[in-house]
Amino acid sequence: MGFKDNRTFIEKLAQTGDVVKITGEVDWDLQAAAITGRSCEMSGPSCFFENLKDYPGGGRIFGSPLGTYRRLAIAMGMSPQSSTGSIFEEFERRIAAPVKPVVVPDGPCKENKMFGDAVNLYEFPVPTVHEGDGGRYIGTWHCVITKDFNSEWTNWGMHRLMVHDQRTICGYFTPASHFALMYNKYKQAGKPMPAAVAIGVDPLSTVTACSPYRIGENEADFAGALNGEPVELIRCETNDLLAPAHAEIILEGDILPDIQLPEGPFGEFPGYRTQGWAPQPVLVVKAITYRSNPIICMIPEGIGITDGKIGASLAGAISIKKRLQRHGVPVTDVYISPEMGALVAIISVKESSRRIIAEITSVVHGRRASVPKVIIVDDDIDVFNMNEVMHAFGTRLHPVRGVSANPDCEGWTLTPYLSPEERNQSKVATGVYDCTWPADWSRQSDIPVRMSFKASFPEQLQQKVLAEWKQYGF
Secondary structure, three states: OOOOOHHHHHHHHHHHOOEEEEOOOEOOEOHHHHHHHHHHHOOOOEEEEOOEOOOOOOOEEEEOOOOOHHHHHHHOOOOOOOOHHHHHHHHHHHHOOOOOOEEOOOOHHHOEEEEHHHOOHHHOOOOEOOOOOOOOEEEOOEEEEEEOOOOOOEEEEOOOEEEEEOOEEEEOOOOOOHHHHHHHHHHHHOOOEEEEEEEOOOHHHHHHHOOOOOOOOOHHHHHHHHHOOOOEEEEOOOOOOEEEOOOOEEEEEEEEEEEEEEEOOOOOOOOOOOOOOEEEEEEEEEEEEEOOOOEEEEOOOOOOOOHHHHHHHHHHHHHHHHHHHHOOOOEEEEEEOHHHOOOEEEEEEOOOOHHHHHHHHHHHHOOOOOOOEEEEEEOOOOOOOHHHHHHHHHHHOOOOOOEEEEEEEEOOOOOOOOOHHHHHOOEEEEEEEEEOOOOOOOOOOOOOOOOOHHHHOOHHHHHHHHHOOHHHOO
């Protein structure tokens, strides 16, 4: 079973040595994010700030809940030493069997309530994440909950949210997101879109909010699958939306159809600040319900592996894998590398040909580029082992016949290498790097023999060395 809330998850991390509890006063203005960001860059533990400047009465920050695969394994009830590949395998197995949520009459998120003019977002230690950001960001690791205009489809998304004033939030919402699909329907009808923002949700439910499930699929069902039990949801106070009952804070309100306010800039997941402020949709908060001494989750996006990149790596890679399988591609594994800013997919295939490479290109860079760059390798390469991937890139990629590019895809405008013109037109230049051996090469005579532990020694000797590894002193 998973963790119902972050409080029990934090205690588990304390037992395994994967969180640092910081009791001395820390400033919500940059300092908490700086400490967390440094820990992320070092692949260090989570940071739990229990004493925030200007908030002696309560309010805490949980920095980088899932910033390592080790912590993700713990959240999934697996061994902290689980390999990245085994985590992907278990994640894929679980989401194949969605589990419907249950609605409960009461929950911890209802312990305290604010309504109307009493609503004040500044009652909480909302952090400033990077120097130069446009404001304080209450939403960096959370769930934005909306419902389709003319169906029962409910979406959980993750979109950065900046506090504009005590009752107003602006968000950055990508045009190709499910949120935008729903919002445009309300906008065309001239009606506000009810929304809820759940902050401090259990770790695996939060992962689903940044996961690319298909139109019409409810993320709550996949959160239940990952947790191994139904997620408990509770009805909001001012609309009919259902939010996680064990969340720390629930913001309720309307996203207006006809008003936009300046949002940004913000340092984003690729590790750069790529654009300035821009007019964005506005959420007017009508009510806040929250737990006593609530915990805000924060991830300081930047260089290094962060929670958002791990979430994108998991669900994004599995989504690409399933799409490739539906198109008959002999795919073995897919990995979106957090180390590369979550902008590169590594795909291993059982066999390769021009047709297969073209099919992969069509699937990943077709209607919209899932990731701008793709590295394709043979299945003797472990896509989760960056040493093996980089060795294949250096030794198997032919710089002429193995590289293809498309300057005119639709995709992430946050991609740092884009020119201002490309960004304004939402055009993303994409590349495919074929690191597989040519299909017409002979396995016996043309393909060089690989020198590695797995390839260069008898299997019996390999097993003996592994079995006696600790005896050697390692």
